[in-house]
Amino acid sequence: MDAREMKIKAAQAALDYVEDGMRLGIGTGSTAEEFVRLLAEKVASGFRIEGVPTSERTARLCVELGVPLKSLEELPELDLTIDGADEVDPMLRLIKGGGGALLREKIVACASARMIVIADETKVVDTLGAFKLPIEVNVFGLAATRIAVEKLAARHGLSGEIAVRTSGDGPFMTDGGHLILDASFGRIPDADALACELNAIPGVVEHGLFIGIASLAIIAGPAGARVMTV
Numbered sequence: 001m002d003a004r005e006m007k008i009k010a011a012q013a014a015l016d017y018v019e020d021g022m023r024l025g026i027g028t029g030s031t032a033e034e035f036v037r038l039l040a041e042k043v044a045s046g047f048r049i050e051g052v053p054t055s056e057r058t059a060r061l062c063v064e065l066g067v068p069l070k071s072l073e074e075l076p077e078l079d080l081t082i083d084g085a086d087e088v089d090p091m092l093r094l095i096k097g098g099g100g101a102l103l104r105e106k107i108v109a110c111a112s113a114r115m116i117v118i119a120d121e122t123k124v125v126d127t128l129g130a131f132k133l134p135i136e137v138n139v140f141g142l143a144a145t146r147i148a149v150e151k152l153a154a155r156h157g158l159s160g161e162i163a164v165r166t167s168g169d170g171p172f173m174t175d176g177g178h179l180i181l182d183a184s185f186g187r188i189p190d191a192d193a194l195a196c197e198l199n200a201i202p203g204v205v206e207h208g209l210f211i212g213i214a215s216l217a218i219i220a221g222p223a224g225a226r227v228m229t230v
């Protein structure tokens with residue numbers, strides 16, 4: 001089974017948790033897009049959901065495939081969010097934001113009664129941090145914010161490059177008009193504390209550590225999909 005087939009397997013299993021009439025947060029990324037494709041087939045066969053997309057990219061795909069959308073302003077309380085992840089640890093702590101959508105993803109997931117992660121087994125780790133941690137920052141004060149993040153990282157015994165994400169010739173801009181710092185920390189021993197302390201830096205808009213948000217993960221491997229819970 002190749003990587004795409006595993007993503008489809010996880011997305012298929014996630015459909016079992018989606019009920020007719022649900023208000024649904026819809027994630028971003030290649031795994032979430034497989035979910036959108038399968039969801040669109042169900043919608044075409046008469047299944048009713050109202051979706052809130054976590055990015056402009058997801059919104060475009062939903063529109064293209066006929067998945068009905070509302071904004072989070074129209075539907076500020078959701079039943080369920082289904083989204084991918086860059087890393088998942090055994091406590092269902094996540095790193096997200098590889099696609100730059102972490103801020104909207106976190107807002108939508110936290111507005112949902114439940115968040116389910118869909119991923120292939122390569123995303124499962126014992127300790128978060130092999131994937132670069134995306135940190136969304138305000139354009140104003142970039143240098144000062146980066147220094148504050150470096151100092152915080154040092155207090156946690158973390159080092160490694162903290163680079164401004166680029167896209168084409170310039171910096172990558174998020175849907176919210178912010179920049180992303182990708183922090184190559186390596187293994188993060190205390191992700192819970194780091195998450196809280198990153199939020200205390202004024203220029204940090206949000207970060208890709210999702211702690212205590214997901215309650216179930218569907219992990220697909222060559223043998224099929226399995227469920228992880230906390």
Ligand SMILES: O=C[C@H](O)[C@H](O)[C@H](O)COP(=O)(O)O
Pocket residue numbers: 027028029030031032083084085086095096097098099100101102105
């Ligand atoms: O910003 C992007 C998101 O957090 C994605 O859900 C995450 O990067 C996983 O994406 P993929 O399913 O493409 O690996």
